Amino acid sequence: MTFIPKKMVVISPHPDDETLGAGGLMSRFAKEGTEISILEVSGHLPPLYDPKVFDLTQRESEKAFNLMGVKRTKFLKIPATMVHLTPVSDLNAMISGFIKEVNPEMVLIPFPDRHIDHRTIFDASLVACRPNYDESPRIVLAYETLSETHWNAPGIEPSFTPDFFVDIGEFIELKKEALNCYKSQIDNAPSRSVDASLALSRFRGSQNGCIHAEAFKVIRIVI
Numbered sequence: 557m558t559f560i561p562k563k564m565v566v567i568s569p570h571p572d573d574e575t576l577g578a579g580g581l582m583s584r585f586a587k588e589g590t591e592i593s594i595l596e597v598s599g600h601l602p603p604l605y606d607p608k609v610f611d612l613t614q615r616e617s618e619k620a621f622n623l624m625g626v627k628r629t630k631f632l633k634i635p636a637t638m639v640h641l642t643p644v645s646d647l648n649a650m651i652s653g654f655i656k657e658v659n660p661e662m663v664l665i666p667f668p669d670r671h672i673d674h675r676t677i678f679d680a681s682l683v684a685c686r687p688n689y690d691e692s693p694r695i696v697l698a699y700e701t702l703s704e705t706h707w708n709a710p711g712i713e714p715s716f717t718p719d720f721f722v723d724i725g726e727f728i729e730l731k732k733e734a735l736n737c738y739k740s741q742i743d744n745a746p747s748r749s750v751d752a753s754l755a756l757s758r759f760r761g762s763q764n765g766c767i768h769a770e771a772f773k774v775i776r777i778v779i
Contacts, residue, residue, distance in 0.1 A: 593628040695776065
């Protein structure tokens with residue numbers, strides 16, 4: 557049995573995180589008719605990056621989103637590595653506002669890994685997904701991001717131990733094509749390369765009797 561939501565939101569810390577973690581799931585659900593919306597919280601902006609870098613990654617992400625069938629995207633334009641400097645109430649309100657505006661049944665959020673932006677956005681996303689209103693998301697899952705998620709210190713920090721898997725075998729080529737849109741992000745990063753992503757999906761598939769899969773940690777499922 558497969559549950560296909562009418563609407564789904566993916567909260568992404570930076571351009572490419574969403575595709576690395578859930579590119580196959582998004583492609584599969586989009587083909588089934590799910591309306592997919594992505595909130596890009598942070599990006600490559602001053603003071604650490606030239607504004608041209610952000611413009612480039614935004615163009616790359618838009619190409620990837622078109623391939624995967626994403627219907628709606630919003631960029632909050634908070635400088636990378638500085639999300640934690642945003643007042644907590646403001647960040648919570650921005651993420652919560654987007655989720656309530658879209659009103660999805662399912663929300664995917666980043667696992668709280670080595671990257672400070674991921675951890676901060678995870679906390680804010682959990683607040684935004686609290687089941688304290690009638691139309692709160694019924695399914696909330698955390699996705700893994702190559703490199704950052706796997707650089708945690710096991711036994712000291714939370715380790716990504718998935719308990720929900722999605723067969724993406726029919727969509728692995730589409731995910732690969734979408735990842736290839738991010739030339740500025742993955743070409744020179746072996747730990748986040750297309751090959752590494754394919755290897756991870758093969759491993760996750762081998763754990764579950766399929767060729768390629770994506771893995772998630774369940775936060776809440778109510779159906």
